[in-house]
Amino acid sequence: MNEAALKPDTQDIVIDEVFPHAPETIWKMLTTGELIARWLMAPAGFEPVKGNRFTFQTKPAGAWDGTIHCQVLEVMPNERFAYAWKGGHASNVGYGSELDTVVTWILSKVENGTRVRLIHSGFVTPRNETAYRNMSDGWKKVVRNLDTIAGEQASSKLH
């Protein structure tokens, strides 16, 4: 097995839904600080301008204070909005582990509304592990199952 060829693999969360509202209305929800606070979390220092840095405050874990550090990466009005989403700490595992991800919103006009696609990309699983090397079909099958299991686990924790 070739150690040099090993790179941690990343996975994305994708949510794709149609909303019965115009893209301009959705865009306003995604890019206005006071509105973001009402459906996501209250951002600090937010401006929908490329390069802008802002934060969200979430639950701390271990050596991590719970701050999510974001930076606006892409602004295409009514179409595409992306920001970096970083947090966690290297000393944590699972919730609160180091997180270096990107959140991308893609809007497209459809009949009677807007298709909203969220891609939260860059999850490294398992973190700093080389268990994903030599990806065979067997591994891919295991990885596909992981999403389902993790989802079930998380929802059972909530109820």
Add this chain to the structure above:
Amino acid sequence: MNQTAAINAVMRTLADPTRRAVFERVVKSDEITVAELTRGSGVTQGAISQHLKSLKLAGLVAERPEGRHVYYRAEPKGLAPLVDWMGHYGIFWRDRFASLRTLLKEIDP
């Protein structure tokens, strides 16, 4: 085992390269015996058995005895603790989509 202990157990178990190689071979086969795993591995059958024992304790493999043989298979569920961040955000975004939908209904009925 709590969540952190479960994650640590999985990480510790897979940190050993030989053990990880054993796990990968188990994953690649539907079911496999200790003898088959030992063949061409360069380590003794006793060592393979020890690794399988650790993998079993971490919840990564399951065994099925049949006659004089024991068959091992992977337990994909065992890796679940490692994807906790992803599971967290999977639920998080779904909840936020629901809030967004409700708020849009209020603002733009």
